[in-house]
Amino acid sequence: MDVINLIKYYTEKNDNAFREEAYKIAREFDKSGDVQLAEYIMALLSDANTFIPQSNDYSSSFFEKISIVNSSLPLPEAIKNDILGIINAIGHNLGINKFLFEGAPGTGKTESVKHIARILNRDLYIAKFDYIIDSKLGQTSKNISTAFSEINSLPHPENAIILFDEIDALAMDRLNSNDLREMGRATSTLLKELDNLIPNVILIATTNLFQAFDKALTRRFDAVINFNRYTEEDLIDVAEFILNEYLEKINWVARDVKLFRKIIGLMNPLIYPGELKNIIKTCLAFSNSANPYDYLIRLYETITSTKINDNIKLLQEQHFTVREIEHLTGISKSQVSRGLKNE
Numbered sequence: 001m002d003v004i005n006l007i008k009y010y011t012e013k014n015d016n017a018f019r020e021e022a023y024k025i026a027r028e029f030d031k032s033g034d035v036q037l038a039e040y041i042m043a044l045l046s047d048a049n050t051f052i053p054q055s056n057d058y059s060s061s062f063f064e065k066i067s068i069v070n071s072s073l074p075l076p077e078a079i080k081n082d083i084l085g086i087i088n089a090i091g092h093n094l095g096i097n098k099f100l101f102e103g104a105p106g107t108g109k110t111e112s113v114k115h116i117a118r119i120l121n122r123d124l125y126i127a128k129f130d131y132i133i134d135s136k137l138g139q140t141s142k143n144i145s146t147a148f149s150e151i152n153s154l155p156h157p158e159n160a161i162i163l164f165d166e167i168d169a170l171a172m173d174r175l176n177s178n179d180l181r182e183m184g185r186a187t188s189t190l191l192k193e194l195d196n197l198i199p200n201v202i203l204i205a206t207t208n209l210f211q212a213f214d215k216a217l218t219r220r221f222d223a224v225i226n227f228n229r230y231t232e233e234d235l236i237d238v239a240e241f242i243l244n245e246y247l248e249k250i251n252w253v254a255r256d257v258k259l260f261r262k263i264i265g266l267m268n269p270l271i272y273p274g275e276l277k278n279i280i281k282t283c284l285a286f287s288n289s290a291n292p293y294d295y296l297i298r299l300y301e302t303i304t305s306t307k308i309n310d311n312i313k314l315l316q317e318q319h320f321t322v323r324e325i326e327h328l329t330g331i332s333k334s335q336v337s338r339g340l341k342n343e
Helices: 002-011 015-031 035-047 077-092 109-120 139-152 181-195 232-247 257-264 273-285 294-304 312-317 322-329 333-342
Strands: 063-066 098-102 123-127 160-164 202-207 223-226
Touching: 002 015, 015 035, 063 139, 077 109, 077 223, 098 109, 109 123, 109 160, 109 202, 139 181, 232 257, 232 273, 257 294, 257 322, 273 294, 294 322, 312 322, 312 333, 322 333
Parallel strands: 098 202, 098 223, 123 160, 160 202
Antiparallel strands: 063 123
């Protein structure tokens, strides 16, 4: 009952009742002789603001609040561990508050930021570069300074995460002769403002162009997370995860996971999760409901850029079984067997 009450008061954001219930639990531990645990609970309560005030009253022309949906996010173990490390680092409150996520489009950078905000129960604000970048000479630098002044003046900075999505729009290499001098000045301003960022605001930036990134800017971040670390097996696992989510909404397609994984394994080059999701969704959406394997046929032709055209020899060379060839071509197993024998 105590645990149920804690959850109830937490979801209601009833700070006083939550604390009273926690103190009650501590007293019960103390009474039963578990003094150390009782003291630990009391210490946690004395240090913490159980519920951080919401910053819903904050508005800005440079930032937009993003609504966070509780959705799943499949990631390779290596990247997942780095995300957990960031969450722990923020929780330890040691002033580690600037992170850069780099990687190809569709690798899960922006979605990971949303999940971090959800897990930490923080408001997420995204920088609007179309308002920050200005064609007037010197105005972009001024806008960057104003934007960071707003960040440092947030009503409840401990409850905010700021996202600079595709920050390379502001931060290309200042020494690049092809870069405009105006953007070079903007990058210099960004360097200065990052140095002056208050420690209880979390800032996460993403980039698809890490190689062109200003190295001085890279050094301003406490950690750089590489999102390109997907193996072929990781991508096949992610694809299966995505498929299973969609199959929960569709009851007329065949759930042949082994055949699906074989088709995904034909990817060359590898396709990252963002594009994979679009391909799988499209193949399911356009598939013929009269044929439960039609989405797999479409998937094969999309992944390989090859029409099946009853090419049973090619399918055999790609290690598909007779039964799987039947599903992909509509030719019966006996005919497939005879055809392969003749070949």
